[in-house]
Amino acid sequence: MVTETPADLLARLIAIDSVNPDLVAGGAGESAVAGFCAAWLAARGFEVRLLDKRGGRPSVVAVARGTGGGRSLMLNGHLDTVGLTGYEGDPLEPCVRDGKMYGRGAFDMKSGLAAMMVAAVRATSGGRPRGDVILACVADEEHGSSGTEEVLESYTADAAVVTEPSHLEVTLAHKGFAWFDVEIEGRAAHGSRPDLGVDAIAKAGHFLVALEELGASLARGPAHPLLGTGTVHASVIHGGQEASTYPARCRVTLERRTVPGEDAATVEAELTAVLGRLAATVPGFRYRLVPGLHRDPFQADPEGEIVRTLTRHAEAVLGHPPVVRGEPFWTDAALLDRAGIPSLLFGVDGEGAHAASECVDLASLDRLTAVLAATVTEFCS
Known part of the structure; x- marks a missing residue:
């Protein structure tokens, strides 16, 4: 043939x-x-x-x-x-x-x-x-x-x-990746009652700043000879119901690109440390870290x-x-x-x-x- x-x-x-x-x-x-x-x-x-x-x-x-x-x-x-x-x-x-x-x-x-x-x-x-x-x-x-x-x-x-x-x-x-959801908890209340409500979206802002700082820290770290350093970014954010209500929750989906020597476990430990610092320093900051799909480098x-x-x-x-x-x-x-x-x-x-x-x-x-x-x-x- x-x-x-x-x-x-x-x-x-x-x-x-x-x-x-x-x-x-x-x-x-x-x-x-x-x-x-x-x-x-x-x-x-x-x-x-x-x-x-x-x-x-x-x-x-x-x-x-x-x-x-x-x-x-x-x-x-x-x-x-x-x-x-x-x-x-x-x-x-x-x-x-x-x-x-x-x-x-x-x-x-x-x-x-x-x-x-x-x-x-x-x-x-x-x-x-x-x-x-x-x-x-x-x-x-x-x-x-x-x-x-x-x-x-x-x-x-x-x-x-x-x-x-x-x-x-x-x-x-080639790089790997790990996806995580960070679910930040607030308390729903009427928009006129700041004494009752906790704004989960505003609390999420602290995490987004910390995530950007983590990315900068990774970029300064040791580089793989072919791949450079790992990276992290926020991919999707969901939160709130309507303009007149304090949001009870906000979910940030993030992606961490990994290089050899890093995996989902090391990323989870890294994120847990970041979130733990926020919980200790930001009043009312409560969160849940949810692992998603991950693939090794x-x-x-x-x-x-x-x-x-x-x-x-x-x-x-x-x-x-x-x-x-x-x-x-x-x-x-x-x-x-x-x-x-x-x-x-x-x-x-x-x-x-x-x-x-x-x-x-x-x-x-x-x-x-x-x-x-x-x-x-x-x-x-």
Whole structure:
């Protein structure tokens, strides 16, 4: 069977609506694009399995079994995209201009899916390597990463490459995050009775000032060599009922971006210390700290075998040593690393992730595919 070019495959993937319904109510989800990828890979000799314990949110795992005795490598990319509303032009109609392909998901990250699918076929079509080649085309990365979590319940590998867009730069670290709600308690009363009421919104103002001071303190602290320092910001605030009533409560939702060495527990201790000082110094300050979703930061071993192998092939394809970098955003690489699978990120060049216009540089798509194919061939042999 003739294998499509990465650009041809990417165009077909862009045309399939796969908006994450956890982000956009009524979003199409991953069923159609997962079905397409499963059929495409099965037709090329891969053992294909759909994982869908959530129902209607499938991930695809496709395996080319090795001949035995070699190392296994997982290529991981996500099927879902952010929403289509507000996109300039038709987000599901791929178009090429000036060497770039445009469309929702072109950059983030159906380009990575196309590259890893074609690369895996190229690396196995001339004879299977000794180790297994595993493709994980996962659901829900843009929201809760339930797809990679489900894959890791049944599959492992000796290493993994996550094909998130990285501008053809070797990405060895990224930040994590922790979300918290701070619920500040007041006392409801008629607006004419300050002797009875406690203004929860005004009390929250003390916390917001302290949160800004915490952010400044973090910025002055020790910096990770690739990621810099952790950050914190207030994201959402809710409080009050009407103009004539003292608000009984005010809730501040915040996000703390973490670097290696920090996690949800250290952030909770940090916030507890801030809030404890306010409770001791601000009359009537009462609060409740509620942990939310958190994801760990990620850091690869720069001397790990998968890092050295991919970096060597990237240099050969690019004609120069690739840039080594960190990313401020979170990816599924952290889940793979936590499961004991040494990982790194390497993906296309382009722009417009989550933006009104999104594109991938097609030359970078070809280079990514070449690097991945060579990496699979060497690592799994």
